[in-house]
Amino acid sequence: MEGEDKAPMAASTTYDIRQLVGRWVLEGASQVGRLTYFVIDTIRGLVEVRIWLPRMMEEAWNIGAGSLFIVLLISAFAGAVTALQTGYQFTGSIPYYVVGTLVVSSIILELGPVLTALILAGRIGARYAAELGTMRVTEQIDALESLGRSPSSHLVIPRVLAGLIMIPALTVLANLSGIVSGWISVKAVLPVTDADFIYGAQYYWRPWDAYYSVIKAFFFAGSITVISCYMGFNTQQGAEGVGKSTTTAVVTSSVLILVLDTVLTRLLLNQ
């Protein structure tokens, strides 16, 4: 009797799992389709320069001025910790100038762009998703459409382009802040001279590293802004929906930043 009871249960569980996987696949495909349509719609709106340009300038100022302090602060701490740990690990085993090499490379290649992007995914991504989500549930986006105006050129393009300009710019400043902070910190705890640090920084320096840092920041900016605007645009079900799309925007863009980080490193550095 027991065996007879278990067989239909197992079949039903398998059926449930298949149903669940099928639903995930369909939902995933539908999200990709909607995202593609959203991106195409955004690109189409680029022709309305008179609409998006002034709003983009305003948005760029908001991102830059609003995020500068936190970005510089966090990258300064990251630079300081990198320098101090390098000093701790390598004291006595390798020349001091290597600290300069490690601090500059770590900050420019990895910590500067990734930390800045993760901070801004929380700060800007959450703001964009919440703003657009609230506009969706309060019918403000519908109102814009009903007036014959394109929500893409009024709402999405200014935000995406402002992010694509300002996030790489903030990354460059974050890199500088991290390096300067690392330099100051390492001098405070190790007998490293300015000349040692500069020599180390220049020894393995390749101009491509700086381009690589900015290219990564550009891709991260795209993922933060597009994902957040998309999530906000597709918000449903009132205040709860706004909270859900904000969280999803931050989590998705943060994961995407880490995935892109790996892919871009493989594509641009390991050739």
Added chain:
Amino acid sequence: MIELRDVHKRFGKQVVLNGVDFEVREGETVALMGPSGTGKSVLLKTIIGLIKPDQGTIIVDGKDVVHLKRAQLAELRSQIGYVFQNGALFDSMNVFENVRLGITDEDKYRDLDYCRDRIAECIRLVNLPADTIDKYPAQLSGGMRKRVGIARAIAGTPKYLLYDEPTSGLDPVNADIIDGLVERLDNELGVTSVMVTHDVRGAFRVADRLALLSEGKIVMQGTPQEFHDSPNAKVREFLERDFDNPSFAA
């Protein structure tokens, strides 16, 4: 003219519109009534192309809304003023900028002098004080927000006006003010209007004709008198509460 033929719409398993036939003639005001949740707002949104029906034909001003291209739809929308249930004002903009967005002709929108005059006129038409234009939506009462929403809808001198429950959530005094405003605007501007409402009193006061939407279909269309005299059970059920109300009879 607005014409809907055999319009169907479902969201998931929920059938909202199940073969709606509906018509609004040039220059008339039609009140679309029905209990909450019967798809009145969905129907209104299909007219302006904000929601695409699963099946059926929607003709506005001789154009098939469902098959219009993006630019053509934007062009058609510039002739339609849509008043949203809660105003749907842009909360990052003041009243001036909100109403200005309703000026759909791009050249006029760029002309600041024209905008100032037109916005002042629209604000006056909806009986709001002139200093309202500097205020933000958060500084306005519910009734004022609805009136700014109406001002925005008429700013582009539309041929059609669609009102989505303009009196919902308002106290009777403010609801009467809005009904009076809708009536006056329709007379003064000579537009073709559809007003979605579940307020029977307001509908009888404002509309030339009424339509009752129930279970995804238009149960009846006719003049207020025809509705009043109708033996149809669904019509009677919907109207009875207000007919029994002494204030309605008055």
